[in-house]
Amino acid sequence: MNEQQLTQPFYARRACTVAADLLGKRLVRLWHGRRLSGIIVETEAYCDSDKPDLACHGDRANGGRPTERTAVMFGPAGLAYIYFTYGMHWMFNIVTGEPGQANAVLIRALQPDEGDEVMAVLRNGRSRIEWTNGPAKLAQALAIDKSLNGTNLCHPDGVIWIESGCQVAASEISTGPRIGLGQTPEPWLSIPWRYWLQGNRFVSK
DNA sequence: AGCACGATTAACT
């Protein structure tokens, strides 16, 4: 396949740039010796640079200072920031930008590729379209939970990383406001920091 | 110590 693991310089850029560039890349999870993977088809940027983003955990909590939960976001680019929400769901993010800033990209949807049988089981026998078409769904399908929080995606012998995947043209990318921000104030509520592959069936509903 | 809420999903009507 000639796939190549992405290295830290890829992640050490503005969150919006990384979010757009991640489309078409392959997220790989090594689980019990099996490769589970999917092509990234939907992402969201949180805190693009040094400017505050009141939708971002890192800027919302503790006056923008790190907390136990958000500390990873303030660390170096290329780490996994994984958090728990709604009492049952895990969310998989990638830290971007420079240390000291709470920048990250949320992976919202994948197109399943490798490990179909395993993903079907992890997703409780649901239909293929439901395996990874949402942030909590893909975390479950790839067995991602708190134990991977802070993992370095650039480590050559890790259990989760991203590969070069396929080339995506700018004309194939759509953008729009981020999902599920609740009572987040403007302008952050409407700023178009959600990116997806136009027309892909696995983009979240 | 207690409380409100969440970067969601699934199962309802």
Place this chain on the structure above:
DNA sequence: GTTAATCGTGCTC
């Protein structure tokens, strides 16, 4: 379209 599920986190008292 509506709502229950379910609990870690951060904030208030």
